Amino acid sequence: MIDLPPLDEVEVVRLSREGGLAYIPNLSRVRIFELNRCSTTLRGQVCQAITQASQIVQTPQPANGGDQRFFRVELDVRTQPHATMYSFEVPEAEAPLMLVALWQTPPDEELNKAEER
Numbered sequence: 001m002i003d004l005p006p007l008d009e010v011e012v013v014r015l016s017r018e019g020g021l022a023y024i025p026n027l028s029r030v031r032i033f034e035l036n037r038c039s040t041t042l043r044g045q046v047c048q049a050i051t052q053a054s055q056i057v058q059t060p061q062p063a064n065g066g067d068q069r070f071f072r073v074e075l076d077v078r079t080q081p082h083a084t085m086y087s088f089e090v091p092e093a094e095a096p097l098m099l100v101a102l103w104q105t106p107p108d109e110e111l112n113k114a115e116e117r
Contacts, residue, residue: 002057002088005077007047010035012076015103017092019069031103045098050075052096057088071095071103 013033033046053073069092077084090099 001055004050004054005075005084005086007050009077009079010047010050010075011078013046013050014072014074014076015099016072016074017069017103018072018089019092033102046102049096049098049102053090053099054088056090056094056096068092071099073099 011034013035014030015033016030033042035043035046038046050073053071071090071092073088073090075086077086090096092100
């Protein structure tokens, strides 16, 4: 388990899938969630996924094996007057379902659904 910054101070969340033996562009796309532009529902899902994922992570993080994939979570935190970035990795096999779902559904689609409502 790792300590997270206060999630109400997180402005941007980047979620990527990395690792494995073969590089496949569609499997390594970065999802970017600008929390101040997300719907309340999506922001809640992102924060819940981050919290769940942070409870799985071990410190120090073990080295990844050759064919193991993982999700990299990066948090941009803006606090006056500094900006800080937090980053951690979650093994794909242990990733919370919400984290996987967020990576599979591009944020633009979720943002568009929220605007249509």
